[in-house]
Amino acid sequence: MNKLFLYSCLLFLVISSYGQGKIIFQDDFNQSELDTTYWNYELGDGCPTLCGWGNEESQWYQKENIKVKDGFLHIKASKVNEQYFSGKITTKDKVSFKYGTIEVKAKVPNGKGLWPAAWLLGSDISEVGWPACGEIDMLEYLGRDPNYLYTSLHTPDSHGETINTKRTFVKGIDKGFHIYKTIWTKEAIIFYVDDILLYTFSPQIKNDKVWPYNKPFYLILNLAIGGKFGGKDIDDTALPEEFIVDYIKITQ
Template identity: 55%
Template sequence: MKNFKISSIAILLIAANTLTSCSKVIFKDTFNKDQLNMDNWSYEEGDGCPDLCGWGNAERQIYSRDFVELENGKLVITAVKDGDKYYSGKINTKDKVEFKYGNIEIRAKVATGQGIWPALWMLGADISEVGWPASGEIDLMEYVGKEPHTLYTSLHTPASHGETINSKKTTLRDIEEGYHIYRTEWTEDHISFSVDGNLVYTFTPENYDEKEYPFRKPFYFLINLAVGGNFGGPEVDDAIFPAKFYVDYIKVTKL
């Protein structure tokens, strides 16, 4: 009977720990369905006009949901050239999945080639009210094909945006090969980025005000594949198309 009681207690503790661990997941999408989960995601479409033509960066692509699909348990965003126009895809979780602080993990495979610009990023949920850059922006991962073997992790704030100083350019020789795990730890006091378990950049501001650290509020996700523009271009090698950006999963857990 004594052994039975000990075993029962052990089982209860394991069950409790399991429930606690599960409760820490804020958001998870493994893209294992036939269609994108519209309870989590929305499409962004068009060329950004009239308010933000070229999506604010002189990008060439026109976004369409036709270039966002789920395939073999992966989110696939494809960029193509059709005639003299470029098309690609962009999705976000605005008004659907918004959260403040957490450990963010994304497994993805970048699209490559001159003029291509895949990105995993976040914007403040109050962007409609305060605009950018007051909303803040967290660039979890950006890759531009014109700079092979290079990864960007950046923060945009009212104090530093556009060509922000809050940025790290990291050389990763195998970044174009297969999938990599991008992790971001977002806290009340700092934001740190790692790739495949290796820390690449930590941002800690000098002052915790809205100008230098507008990151103490809910944010939402964006995933897109841009073509050309001020950062991705300006030159584009049309021989690279179709170019594909793959995301295996995205997961957020509480700190």
């Protein structure tokens, strides 16, 4: 029997068993403010060490652009005078995990230059840097590219304009809430939206350059404005606009 077929069957069985385990982290944003037991605010523009957050982004991150109300997390992109503002939160040094199923129910904003994202970074980033730490982009949406989702992996072998990526047409993805799910095992990382398969990353060779995904990662939610990927053409008339998250849940 074909070895590749056997490997595919085994991978399917392993993946199918995920998402049925216990919840190791969940935030339904039902409190009156962000729970800083789990979340950190990332502030500023990345300077002096990583100006523009490494992507020539235009926004200044501040607490005021993050609100928790009516059971939702609101991350707002705005412009005051000539300055763009937005929000970014992480679970660095507070919540990290190795392998599991991550679900984010969210509504993406509209408008050229807006770039909402739900993603993960290796918890050892302070020690080894990027891209050695690894990055998992489970949701990226570009206002300049309506109806398309981006799911990507950044590794020492392929980063920046990574080849480990998929741009998928999903009609109406900018309308209402959708469930973005990523299943991460020791064999593969698989991305879904509303249970529609988007992309599977499962290299046969899993060394540190190709597969830095055998260690804990932490979560990031943010709404960037502009930049090399978000697009330099920013539609100011669309602002203010919000990236709204209903819940985030991790099971193992």
